Amino acid sequence: MDPVVELSARQLRDAVASRTVTAERAAAAYLARIRALDPAIHAYNEVWHEAALERARALDRAIAAGQKAGPLAGVPVALKDNLCTVQGHTTCSSRILAGYRAPYTATVVRRLEEAGAVILGKTNMDEFAMGSSTEHSAHGPTRNPWDPERVPGGSSGGAAAAVAADLAWFALGSDTGGSVRQPAHCCGLVGLKPTYGRVSRRGLVAFASSLDQVGPLTKDVADCAAVYAAIAGHDPGDSTSLDAPVGDPLAAVERPPRGLAVGVPRALLETGLAPDVAADFASCLRDLQAQGVAVVDVALPALPYAVAAYCVLATAEASANLARYDGARYGARAAGRDYAAMAAATRAAGFGPEVKRRILLGAYVLSAGYYDAYYRRALAARGRLGADFARAFAACDAVALPTAPTAAFRLGERTGDPLRMYLSDVFTTAANLAGLPAVTVPTGIDGDGLPLSLQLIGPALREETLLTLAAAVERARGFRAWKEAAWTSRR
Amino acid sequence: MNAGISDDTIRHVAHLARIQVADDRVPALARELATVLAYFDKLNELDTSHVEPLTRSVDLHSVTAADEPRPCLATEEALAAAPERDGGFFKVPKVLGDS
Numbered sequence: 001m002d003p004v005v006e007l008s009a010r011q012l013r014d015a016v017a018s019r020t021v022t023a024e025r026a027a028a029a030y031l032a033r034i035r036a037l038d039p040a041i042h043a044y045n046e047v048w049h050e051a052a053l054e055r056a057r058a059l060d061r062a063i064a065a066g067q068k069a070g071p072l073a074g075v076p077v078a079l080k081d082n083l084c085t086v087q088g089h090t091t092c093s094s095r096i097l098a099g100y101r102a103p104y105t106a107t108v109v110r111r112l113e114e115a116g117a118v119i120l121g122k123t124n125m126d127e128f129a130m131g132s133s134t135e136h137s138a139h140g141p142t143r144n145p146w147d148p149e150r151v152p153g154g155s156s157g158g159a160a161a162a163v164a165a166d167l168a169w170f171a172l173g174s175d176t177g178g179s180v181r182q183p184a185h186c187c188g189l190v191g192l193k194p195t196y197g198r199v200s201r202r203g204l205v206a207f208a209s210s211l212d213q214v215g216p217l218t219k220d221v222a223d224c225a226a227v228y229a230a231i232a233g234h235d236p237g238d239s240t241s242l243d244a245p246v247g248d249p250l251a252a253v254e255r256p257p258r259g260l261a262v263g264v265p266r267a268l269l270e271t272g273l274a275p276d277v278a279a280d281f282a283s284c285l286r287d288l289q290a291q292g293v294a295v296v297d298v299a300l301p302a303l304p305y306a307v308a309a310y311c312v313l314a315t316a317e318a319s320a321n322l323a324r325y326d327g328a329r330y331g332a333r334a335a336g337r338d339y340a341a342m343a344a345a346t347r348a349a350g351f352g353p354e355v356k357r358r359i360l361l362g363a364y365v366l367s368a369g370y371y372d373a374y375y376r377r378a379l380a381a382r383g384r385l386g387a388d389f390a391r392a393f394a395a396c397d398a399v400a401l402p403t404a405p406t407a408a409f410r411l412g413e414r415t416g417d418p419l420r421m422y423l424s425d426v427f428t429t430a431a432n433l434a435g436l437p438a439v440t441v442p443t444g445i446d447g448d449g450l451p452l453s454l455q456l457i458g459p460a461l462r463e464e465t466l467l468t469l470a471a472a473v474e475r476a477r478g479f480r481a482w483k484e485a486a487w488t489s490r491r
Numbered sequence: 492m493n494a495g496i497s498d499d500t501i502r503h504v505a506h507l508a509r510i511q512v513a514d515d516r517v518p519a520l521a522r523e524l525a526t527v528l529a530y531f532d533k534l535n536e537l538d539t540s541h542v543e544p545l546t547r548s549v550d551l552h553s554v555t556a557a558d559e560p561r562p563c564l565a566t567e568e569a570l571a572a573a574p575e576r577d578g579g580f581f582k583v584p585k586v587l588g589d590s
Contacts, residue, residue, distance in 0.1 A: 100572060101571065101572060103568040103569065103571060103572070197551070239555075240551060302537060304533075305533060305534055305536070305537050307530075308530055308533045311527065311531065312531055312534070323509070328583045329569075331574075332574075333574035333575070338584050338585050339583050339584050339585065341584070343509040344505075344510060344511035345511050347508075347509055347511070348512070348513075356510055356512075357520070357524070357527075359508050359510060360501070360504050360508055360510070360520065360524060361524060362508075363507045363508040364496075364500075364528070367503075367504065374531055374534070377537075378531075378534060380537070381534055381537050384537060418526075418527060422527075422530075
């Protein structure tokens with residue numbers, strides 16, 4: 001393995017900026033790893049071998065000519081395949097967008113390019129981001145690099161697998177109900193879902209517009225801060241984008257956590273957690289206390305209703321957002337005697353079963369006669385959850401929860417039971433519903449050799465507090481060493 | 492709240508959602524949706540009488556762009572992915588007619 005792959009993102013960036021390592025060499029090293037390892041993992045839908053090398057060479061030439069190197073100069077990145085790119089294709093892992101070339105590039109992608117990142121390609125996902133395992137992809141599943149019989153999580157499973165297997169230094173995913181955090185958990189990575197509106201959604205293919213956010217998947221908290229700093233900030237091209245200062249995320253990583261308080265909703269954690277998850281969670285809280293963080297009890301009585309509220313709202317919004325895939329202007333088209341028949345046939349052939357299920361559910365809960373029973377109730381539950389968090393944050397700086405009740409599950413284990421699959425998101429949907437930032441940080445390994453993690457949820461716009469606490473957890477747990485040991489013993 | 496969902500309802504919702512569903516798939520879909528909808532009934536347990544329904548989590552209102560001309564997607568770029576086109580138009584089967 002080229003030693004370049006073992007550098008941290010900041011070390012790589014500095015080496016490229018000082019011209020001790022070329023961006024081309026870094027890109028070539030990752031592309032070689034992809035060629036060798038990705039056939040077995042299937043993290044990528046599409047790899048841009050030539051384009052990535054050309055881009056890296058151009059970057060090297062610009063730096064040699066005296067141009068200032070950006071904060072992510074030469075760092076190889078993978079993009080979830082629901083981020084529009086003019087380069088290559090954007091398929092959302094769906095047949096209905098097979099061969100689709102987007103006419104513009106997503107704002108977050110342009111910001112990464114401006115920072116000097118080198119894009120290696122597009123990663124596999126659950127179709128239209130609907131799933132928690134990446135098994136609902138039209139291109140087949142992605143395998144967890146920790147154990148090929150297990151899922152990498154979803155819907156950003158390809159992105160997570162790419163980073164975990166060193167096939168990209170970091171990745172951008174999207175999180176609507178947990179789709180960055182849960183794959184981060186399954187693959188032993190840091191995953192951040194920013195405050196709703198912090199990161200532009202322009203160019204992110206919409207699933208549920210009031211819940212979607214783009215977030216980074218990285219190997220450590222410092223990289224997470226660096227990527228977040230590069231992509232966050234107001235975008236006039238997204239009407240839901242917040243015009244709020246991003247602050248100094250990298251400084252937050254160095255700040256000691258002493259004096260902060262973490263709230264734990266203990267009533268929610270009495271049952272339902274795998275024993276290793278429960279033990280790891282308790283151990284993380286003790287580690288935080290040892291660093292001067294207070295651990296206090298908080299109550300989130302509406303949290304048990306989060307998955308139901310999320311399913312109603314997300315499917316309702318999805319049914320509206322996916323109405324555009326009708327074969328008229330782009331994507332696949334099936335024949336029909338009139339527009340309605342064309343649309344119905346196109347969507348029947350182009351959407352997978354999970355997407356169809358969710359669109360039908362969404363149309364149902366919005367339809368006349370059912371709107372009050374489901375949709376209005378779900379909105380009210382959302383309001384209750386927001387109020388619960390506001391009350392909790394009067395007593396703490398962040399709420400701690402597991403990311404998921406179990407470590408990564410087996411391929412095929414939950415695909416036969418849609419409801420069981422939705423319940424994988426029991427701890428992650430709350431932050432999307434309330435629009436709050438949330439981070440997952442890897443904390444240890446369970447008895448099966450699979451990664452475990454801690455999730456921290458903060459008040460709106462307080463990503464810096466989350467990064468401070470996540471870095472403290474990371475320092476205390478020493479996960480990088482655990483990963484080295486676990487993977488070395490496997491070779 | 493009823494836990495069952497009829498085949499006719501599935502056909503109606505499929506029509507609303509513009510997704511053709513094969514007749515032999517309808518009963519299975521009805522069962523799958525009924526299971527999930529029964530789970531949604533959980534929301535009835537929550538007392539929400541004093542809470543305003545919340546459509547969005549962040550307080551932004553009527554964000555508009557200035558009414559100024561700006562560069563936008565060129566016609567050729569917009570039509571580039573068209574399954575069928577006719578000059579500067581997307582071409583589709585007739586929209587008005589039977590159903």
